[in-house]
Structures are given as C-alpha cells and as structure tokens.
Amino acid sequence: MKLEDQLGALELSLxxxxxxxxxxxxxxPAAETGAAPxxxxxxxxxxxxxxxSRPDRDAIxxxxxxxxxxxxxxxxxxxxxxxxxxxxxxxxxxxxxxxPGWRFAAxxxxxxxxxxxxxxxxxxxxxxxxxxxVPFTFSPDTVIEMxxxxxxx
Numbered sequence: 001m002k003l004e005d006q007l008g009a010l011e012l013s014l015x016x017x018x019x020x021x022x023x024x025x026x027x028x029p030a031a032e033t034g035a036a037p038x039x040x041x042x043x044x045x046x047x048x049x050x051x052x053s054r055p056d057r058d059a060i061x062x063x064x065x066x067x068x069x070x071x072x073x074x075x076x077x078x079x080x081x082x083x084x085x086x087x088x089x090x091x092x093x094x095x096x097x098x099x100p101g102w103r104f105a106a107x108x109x110x111x112x113x114x115x116x117x118x119x120x121x122x123x124x125x126x127x128x129x130x131x132x133x134v135p136f137t138f139s140p141d142t143v144i145e146m147x148x149x150x151x152x153x
Contacts, residue, residue: 077132084131105130 048065055061060071071079087094111127122143125135138146 080131 051063053061058073060076062069107128113125115123117123120140122138125133127133
C-alpha cells in the first residue's frame with residue numbers, strides 16, 4: 001500500500017474515531033425490569049473513553065466507543081503532527097512551567113538545522129526521536145539569552 005493510501009486510510013480511521021467519540025454508546029433494548037431503563041440512561045450519559053495500547057513494538061492501537069484503529073510508525077507520526085498543530089491553535093495554552101511528575105523522553109544531541117529569517121529572527125528546527133522535527137523561532141535577544149544560559153557554568 002502506498003504512503004498516500006495509508007495516510008488516507010489513517011485520516012478516515014481518525015475521522016471515524018472522532019465521530020465515535022461524539023456519539024453515545026449504543027445501548028441494548030431495555031429489559032422488562034425497572035432497573036434496566038435506569039442502567040440504559042446511565043450508560044448513555046457516560047462519555048466514550050480513549051484507550052491507547054501498544055500491541056506491538058511498531059504499532060499503537062487507539063479505541064473510542066468500540067471503534068479501533070491500528071497505527072504504524074508513520075501513522076503515529078502523522079497523528080502527533082496533526083494533534084500538535086491543533087493544540088498550538090487552541091485558546092487554552094500549555095502550562096508556563098513544567099508540571100510536577102511530567103514524564104518525557106529526551107533526545108540527546110538531536111539533529112538540528114537553522115535558518116535566518118528576513119526579520120532577523122532565527123529558525124531552529126530540532127529532531128526529537130518521538131515528536132519528529134520541532135521548529136522554534138527566536139528573536140536575536142532570545143538567541144543571546146539562550147547562548148548565555150547554555151554556556152553558564
């Protein structure tokens with residue numbers, strides 16, 4: 001299967017997962033006991049939960065509301081990119097400081113690229129093993145500040 005076909009299938013699967021997340025669970029017809037309608041109402045009020053599992057070293061399985069999708073490494077990268085772009089545009093910003101207990105996978109000596117922008121800013125792109133290529137733009141003052149921080153003893 002070509003990469004374009006895989007990405008198309010991934011987008012379709014993600015759309016299905018998102019639709020499932022917004023659709024209440026199907027409930028079985030109520031039995032003729034007085035408790036069944038209450039149980040059916042309680043089940044309908046529950047929101048579908050996202051479940052993420054790792055059935056294989058090179059696969060992630062995501063399930064919402066009974067719908068599942070299996071993602072290969074390329075699909076995971078695409079999902080990370082799409083979620084990152086969406087998160088960056090949300091009005092509630094990421095926390096300003098590091099949250100207590102935050103877990104992370106650090107990349108030692110990442111591959112990097114730089115480029116000078118027309119306004120004098122510098123674009124720095126770092127390759128994280130989990131997030132992929134992550135771009136940052138720095139003003140000249142921030143570049144000087146970063147240099148001071150990195151060379152401080």
